[in-house]
Amino acid sequence: MYNNKVIGIPQALSYYYFYPLWHSFFTHLGFNIKTSGWTHRHKLDAGIAIVPSEACLPLKCYFGHLLSLINDVDFIFVPRLVCLEKKPKIKLGCPKLIGLPDMTRALVPHAHILTLDIDLRKEPEIKSFVKMARRLGARTGEAQRAYHTALNEFKWYKEDRSRAASAAKNDGNNKIQIGLLGHSYLLQDNYLNFDLVKKLSDLECCVVDCHTLSTEDIETELPHIKSVSWYFEEELLGAALKFRHMDNISGLVYLVSFGCGAGSITNEIVELEILKDCTIPRLRIIIDEYTGEAGLMTRLESFVDMIRLKKEHAP
């Protein structure tokens, strides 16, 4: 019925968290999905040109992706993540995610935007999805079914991911293990993070991405500290708590983009509350559009050298 309609999803920001959910929801309704692919210099440049210079790098990247898609699709899917969890505590998106559709309307007025307002304080998630589907012309029952299937598939996807990660972890036991903290949209976008994981593996390290820890692991750790109300940040704090107790982790790398507001607070919470009495070496890397690859490489090399030295001299 909708076979000729194409929905574009920019491959940036919340894409890296919820894409499987959105993808299966739209395909079950019969839409075609087009993503913008990996980040490239020209995409990023297009974003930098229109977004206010003070905004964070991932946001600039998002608009670059959006612009690259805009002529090939019928709708651009721009979600608004306001409140993503209500109980036990309210979890909010960062202001940039809350204002994303409004920003898009102001910056790219000719875009056909399809928004999805997720605000659990107002209505359950399924209702928001059904509302959006009805705006596209789908029937309520159809949309509800699509949502349930999509949700199940999303759950399986997450389980698969953490299973695959734990299998991979067992391989590199004799290597130095480094915990990686940061938003998914930085850690998985290899253009933005300068292929950090590969660089670390070239230095003979084994990287444990904080997003591959299982949800249960993170949730059992969270009660140890006072929570924060940013949804994506809460996950990072849980991962930091978990890393603290993992004996094989010998270093922590915290990747944060310049201008990330939530990052400046969570960084401090990690330092002051979670890793207060902890001697794990850690490295904070702040990236923006001017970060050079050579500088990053030097810092990573010296960090890994330091860990090696520490290990050799350990009693």
Place this chain on the structure above:
Amino acid sequence: MGTLNIALTAFIENMGCEVVRGPTPNKKTLNIGVKYAPELVCLPFKVTLGDMFGVLERGADTLLFIGGGNWSCRFGYYGRVQCSLLRKLGYRFNSIFVSGENLKPVVSEILKLNSNSWTRTIRCFLHAFTLAWHKSKLVDLAEELARKTRPAEIHKGESSKLLQQLLNIIENEDSIQRLRRMRPRIEEAFTGIKQNTTSKPLRIQLVGESYCVIEPFVNFNIIEYLGTKGVMVEPFLTAHRWLYYHTIRRDEDKNCSKKKAKKLARPHWAYGTGGEDQVSIGYAINAAQQGYDGIIHLMPFGCMPETAALPVFENISKSYDVPFLNISLDEHTGSTGVYTRIGAFVDILMWRRSKFSNSKRG
């Protein structure tokens, strides 16, 4: 935050505590704040952290932190992080967190001060509250009148001098009776200032992040500066209106209520994200509709809500044809740079006004 200390000092002192007044924010306190604060955090965090060092050096044993709710803006975490930072540096103090959701610790602390007697506490609270209320209303009135008379005064600097005198009087007055009778006196004092009635000053709406709009040290006293240059600046929020709105949910603005502002903003900015972004946008639209000459937007560098809202402001400026100036402030911002930009902006507004009035005549 601006002249808020007059009301708050009155309130807390009458609740039975001694208030340690730190130095007003200045270059020195800012530098201390910048030294110990996280690098990427916003300016108000650094300024207030610097202030805390000031009061702790002067012997304060308890710090009151405001905020700590479910906010998407960083302001909700100020107290938590500042508290841990100060403790890590070796300062010893009690901390009380004041937030709307959890008033229990505050109430129990107050009860302790009044030897656990509810009647005494309530009587004390009522007295302190009325006193603070009257003081803050008077300060707000005096500041508003000063803003209005300053651009057209004939002897420059007269209104500011009068304002300073009045603030001193209000601060040192302890009787509610006399405070009540002060209102007409203040109004009279300002009508006594000689004004140039022929001039029609430019009107500028000031919007943005609340701390940057309110604190004169951070915004280089932009309201007074522009006032002496003959421009009337209307901030969307004053220190006292901020206090009323966030404590007793009272909206004191007659020109444009918060509710109206939010309604105006909703088509452009659907959700308030924790800062004053939605209200700011509403005020910007309101100003455009009421024929203000320009809009100045102040924010700390990297402010989460205001940065996100920036494209929307620019869009409003385009569609309503109102000049818009965004100034982002951080510890490296210098007064000369800000004044140059404001001066150029005012020149544009003057030029626009003369152009449009000429074309109307023609």
